[in-house]
Amino acid sequence: MPVLTVREALQQALHEAMADERTFIIGEDIGHYGSTYGVTAGFLEKYGPERIRDAPIAEAGIVGLAVGAAMAGMRPIAEIMSVNFSLLAFDMIINHAAKIYSMFGGKFSVPLVMRTTNGWTQLSATHSQTFDSMFAHIPGLKVVAPATPADMKGLFRAAMADPDPVIFIEHTLMYGIKGEVPDGDYIVPIGKSVLAREGRHITVVTYSRMVHLSLQAADILAKEGIEVEIVDLRTLRPLDMSIALESFKKTNRAVVVTEDWQSYGTSAEIATRLYEQGFDYLDAPIQRVNFREVPMPYAKNLEQQVVVTTDRIVAAIKKVLNRS
Amino acid sequence: MQKRRGATQAEVPAASSLRSTMTSTPFSRARDQLGDAQLVELYRQMMLIRRFEEKCQEMYTRAKIGGFLHLYVGEEATGVGAISNLQSQDHIFTHYRDHGHAIARGLNIDELMAELFGKDTGTSHGMGGSMHFADITKNFWGGYAIVGSHLLLAAGVALACQMQKTNGVVMVFFGDGATNGGEFYESLNFAQLWKLPVVFVCENNLYAMGTPIEVHSSVKEIYRKASAFDMKAMRIDGNDVLTVREQVAEAVEYARSGQGPVLVEAMTYRFRGHSAQDTQKYRSKEDVEQHRSNDPVLIFRKELIDAGVSSAADIDALDAVIDEQVEASVRFADESPVPGNEWLTDSGIYAAPLATATVDPDLV
Numbered sequence: 001m002p003v004l005t006v007r008e009a010l011q012q013a014l015h016e017a018m019a020d021e022r023t024f025i026i027g028e029d030i031g032h033y034g035s036t037y038g039v040t041a042g043f044l045e046k047y048g049p050e051r052i053r054d055a056p057i058a059e060a061g062i063v064g065l066a067v068g069a070a071m072a073g074m075r076p077i078a079e080i081m082s083v084n085f086s087l088l089a090f091d092m093i094i095n096h097a098a099k100i101y102s103m104f105g106g107k108f109s110v111p112l113v114m115r116t117t118n119g120w121t122q123l124s125a126t127h128s129q130t131f132d133s134m135f136a137h138i139p140g141l142k143v144v145a146p147a148t149p150a151d152m153k154g155l156f157r158a159a160m161a162d163p164d165p166v167i168f169i170e171h172t173l174m175y176g177i178k179g180e181v182p183d184g185d186y187i188v189p190i191g192k193s194v195l196a197r198e199g200r201h202i203t204v205v206t207y208s209r210m211v212h213l214s215l216q217a218a219d220i221l222a223k224e225g226i227e228v229e230i231v232d233l234r235t236l237r238p239l240d241m242s243i244a245l246e247s248f249k250k251t252n253r254a255v256v257v258t259e260d261w262q263s264y265g266t267s268a269e270i271a272t273r274l275y276e277q278g279f280d281y282l283d284a285p286i287q288r289v290n291f292r293e294v295p296m297p298y299a300k301n302l303e304q305q306v307v308v309t310t311d312r313i314v315a316a317i318k319k320v321l322n323r324s
Numbered sequence: 325m326q327k328r329r330g331a332t333q334a335e336v337p338a339a340s341s342l343r344s345t346m347t348s349t350p351f352s353r354a355r356d357q358l359g360d361a362q363l364v365e366l367y368r369q370m371m372l373i374r375r376f377e378e379k380c381q382e383m384y385t386r387a388k389i390g391g392f393l394h395l396y397v398g399e400e401a402t403g404v405g406a407i408s409n410l411q412s413q414d415h416i417f418t419h420y421r422d423h424g425h426a427i428a429r430g431l432n433i434d435e436l437m438a439e440l441f442g443k444d445t446g447t448s449h450g451m452g453g454s455m456h457f458a459d460i461t462k463n464f465w466g467g468y469a470i471v472g473s474h475l476l477l478a479a480g481v482a483l484a485c486q487m488q489k490t491n492g493v494v495m496v497f498f499g500d501g502a503t504n505g506g507e508f509y510e511s512l513n514f515a516q517l518w519k520l521p522v523v524f525v526c527e528n529n530l531y532a533m534g535t536p537i538e539v540h541s542s543v544k545e546i547y548r549k550a551s552a553f554d555m556k557a558m559r560i561d562g563n564d565v566l567t568v569r570e571q572v573a574e575a576v577e578y579a580r581s582g583q584g585p586v587l588v589e590a591m592t593y594r595f596r597g598h599s600a601q602d603t604q605k606y607r608s609k610e611d612v613e614q615h616r617s618n619d620p621v622l623i624f625r626k627e628l629i630d631a632g633v634s635s636a637a638d639i640d641a642l643d644a645v646i647d648e649q650v651e652a653s654v655r656f657a658d659e660s661p662v663p664g665n666e667w668l669t670d671s672g673i674y675a676a677p678l679a680t681a682t683v684d685p686d687l688v
Contacts, residue, residue: 024487050487055514056510056513056514056517058510058513058514060476060506060507060510061476061479061507061510061511061513061514064473064476064477064479064480064507064510064511065476065477065479065480065483065514066480067476067477067480068476068477068478068479068480068481068482068483068484069480069481069483069484069487070480071465071477071480071481071484072415072480072481072484072485072488073484073488074483074484074487074488091470091473091507092473092476095470095473096468096470096473096477100466101673101674101675102451102667102672102673103448103451103452103456103466104447104448104451104452104456104458104466105446105447105448105449105450105451105452105458106449106451106672106675107448107458107459107460108458108460108465109675111675139673140673140674142674142678162676163674163675163676164674164675164676190678191678238670238678
């Protein structure tokens, strides 16, 4: 099986999507600039400006036009360069993309895929946020946040085939991550979690980039005889907790790792589901590892204390296991 | 206060100033072009909207209709005149004051009244209500209730029309109050930048809800806002259905020919409050009465009779038919079933439902 980076896997999925003549991409700096993170590099040359639409810096417009075009039979991909900018398009995402199907009695839908990125690297307060829980809070949206190159491709294909609006969350610090990716038609269904690592002492429930940090933490702990099981949720809405619950019933202990603020964040929902549906199996309070709850500072020494690190995951796991 | 009837048309830039001869009028030209039956049809649509809206007010008072109710009374000439230029492959987006546009596009009033009553037979199965009429079979994409938002969706459908080469035009209605927010400017820029076939119809009824235009907009002549985008624009008398029809025809033709969007500012006035609950403290009774004396439906009715297009007796008979149709819509709505609880499950929210085993059934 070919080994690809996340970027290459996405490129493959996007090229496959472009085989459908109804598909076009609309976003900032996707064409002439050459793509901020390189995902659509070369696309303008290959598909032309009709289908690779460099848009004005106008996020509501980018998503709004894509919603309208999707309603009228196109299969657009709207790219919002950074999820921080998506706030300017929230009216289009929440009041429109998410509502149109039910508000008009199911007479038409919005087959839109909105790609966007989480991420941080000394970009300070307004360029380092994640809004996973804000998207996942909204009935009417489907929200995916894959971790591996294979899932990037497979879930992107599923998103493009889906008649509903899908928020596709990437991560700027993940584009270089490598992994095996099946050739040809490869679809990972939306709404299915997966076991990322088997273990018997504790369950880590996570998604996106935090899967990789959790795997590193598991490697460290393995040397101390602690076997960590890791569940990659892959989709945030609809949220498939079946594998996480199965694992929890085996290990009786859990840590939830998400790259967002803890209060009202995705880890709150995930932990609540474990408590609600796995209460009888609970041996210790669930721990959560998240961003520290401050606007992201610029200074590197401070930023490092805000973000989730492998060390913090290791510490949380040990705490739940009552080890030191 | 704006001068209404006979408000001058202004075009930026001028596209066609060859307004025929001295003697002809919008009325005579329309009569020549359409014939008498079509003129009566335009009247029928206007009066149907008027009577439907009056019945809605009554049903709202009787608590048959809930939520917000925004009536189109007084603005009928703009919607009917503008929409009369559209063909079947064309598209309409509108705002929350959407009853008039829906009726002008030929949506079934039984289904409209049922929607207002929250019934399963409504255009949106009772999921949308007054602000969200839609009928995809007529490319009527709906009323939208976030002011200014739907202009971007309209531009998106226009982009689809352009890419699919359907020769379709998108007409989008909004009020003067919608022209101050960012989505208005983003949509104008996108539309002009990509030469999208959109006819932006601003129904300038002089108030953003209850805030007068002098208070809400730095530029009082809305059509001038298009000049920032080098976009063709015009200001028209929105109170005269045939003037609206004639002027908007030019805009539709321009958009259809691929030259780009047009901003039409139709000067109009709503006789009722912003919504059914509006006490209208922001305008005087005298002002409203003065505008009411210039009623677009009654003026057109008189014009038809005076010109011998139709006899008073025939118009009276038509009015009676309309009254009966509106009554029938109430009966239909009353007798229709309410929507089922499936609308509260995933299948009511998603075209491809994805309920997972972990969702507590008690929660859905």
